[in-house]
Amino acid sequence: MLKNLYPDSLEASGRYLRMILKEISELKLPYTPIVYSVWYEYASGQNQELNKEIQAARKKKEAIDYQQVLEWFRHHVADKKLLNTEAQTEKAGSLLDGMTSSLVEAGDHMGRRGEQLKTHIENLNNAPGGQDIKDICRDIVVQTQEIIDGNTDLKNNIHTTICELDALKLELKNLREEAKTDMLTGLLNRRGFEDAIAPPMAEAQEEIAPLTLIIADIDRFKRINDNYGHLTGDNVLKLISKLLQKHIKGKDIAGRFGGEEFIMVLPETKLDGGFALAEQIRASLEKMTWQSKSSGKDMGTITISLGVAQFMPGEDLDALIARADKALYAAKENGRNRTGTHNGKEVIFP
Numbered sequence: 001m002l003k004n005l006y007p008d009s010l011e012a013s014g015r016y017l018r019m020i021l022k023e024i025s026e027l028k029l030p031y032t033p034i035v036y037s038v039w040y041e042y043a044s045g046q047n048q049e050l051n052k053e054i055q056a057a058r059k060k061k062e063a064i065d066y067q068q069v070l071e072w073f074r075h076h077v078a079d080k081k082l083l084n085t086e087a088q089t090e091k092a093g094s095l096l097d098g099m100t101s102s103l104v105e106a107g108d109h110m111g112r113r114g115e116q117l118k119t120h121i122e123n124l125n126n127a128p129g130g131q132d133i134k135d136i137c138r139d140i141v142v143q144t145q146e147i148i149d150g151n152t153d154l155k156n157n158i159h160t161t162i163c164e165l166d167a168l169k170l171e172l173k174n175l176r177e178e179a180k181t182d183m184l185t186g187l188l189n190r191r192g193f194e195d196a197i198a199p200p201m202a203e204a205q206e207e208i209a210p211l212t213l214i215i216a217d218i219d220r221f222k223r224i225n226d227n228y229g230h231l232t233g234d235n236v237l238k239l240i241s242k243l244l245q246k247h248i249k250g251k252d253i254a255g256r257f258g259g260e261e262f263i264m265v266l267p268e269t270k271l272d273g274g275f276a277l278a279e280q281i282r283a284s285l286e287k288m289t290w291q292s293k294s295s296g297k298d299m300g301t302i303t304i305s306l307g308v309a310q311f312m313p314g315e316d317l318d319a320l321i322a323r324a325d326k327a328l329y330a331a332k333e334n335g336r337n338r339t340g341t342h343n344g345k346e347v348i349f350p
Helices: 010-027 033-044 048-059 066-078 080-125 130-179 190-205 221-228 230-247 271-287 317-333
Strands: 211-218 253-258 261-267 298-300 304-310 339-342
Touching: 010 033, 033 048, 033 066, 048 066, 190 211, 190 253, 190 261, 190 317, 211 221, 211 230, 211 271, 211 317, 221 230, 230 253, 230 261, 230 271, 261 271, 271 304, 271 339, 304 317, 317 339
Parallel strands: 304 339
Antiparallel strands: 211 261, 211 304, 253 261
């Protein structure tokens, strides 16, 4: 079913390729899959909302940089997976409706046949002669065979529908997972993160267990893109994502919150435990050496700043994120490459 997302012919896709490469070159954008997919949607004309935004930006002569393309990708391309998921869900609903209708129709049909058999049996008991008995018996056999044939057809239809539903269920599962995953880093995206945090947030709100949140932001990430290119910047994001995954454990959740910002939730963890983990991540990254794959140049040290906050009774997710965000920006303002914590009243640096 995913093959129907881009049904273009070899000739058409080749034409789009030439057009896309020319435009990416003119705009001085990196040749990444994200940029290509946005421009493929634009060149093929199949994404009207995206086309309107690109045309409006060109008409106003606005600069189209990689960050803008990322925003278009998130809003107009990645969300197509959700639309496809909805379409498959509708198809599954239609299949189930069809199965239900078939069962109802079969039930009505069998009910009518049953009444006819009942009538035949009554007639058989009252049959005056041999020929009448033969005729009634023949009708009973015919009616019984029709019921058997009808049940066989129903069984085959149900088996076919179940096979289709199983295939749909698997594809829906894959689509849902993809729709909640950041394509570049493999971490949860914002939508996936918000879904994953719901259960531990509910436990924290009911005061069953503590919960601590960490927000991390790469220091001076724009310089990395400007000095070494967006492909190198993407590699940095991927490697830092692996570093986060290496440090979290158990019920911990990590996601990419947008751009060069990451978010982690630590269920059953208090503020001091969150601070300790944040410092482990920060110190591990600070010790790493970096080299650009494309140029071989030494990139020096890459650092991150982090903000930590523990859930407080009565607050929602947005309030918790806002406090962690304040701690993060306080860390940025106080020299970067450090971890700030918000204790519910103010930001401190333990």
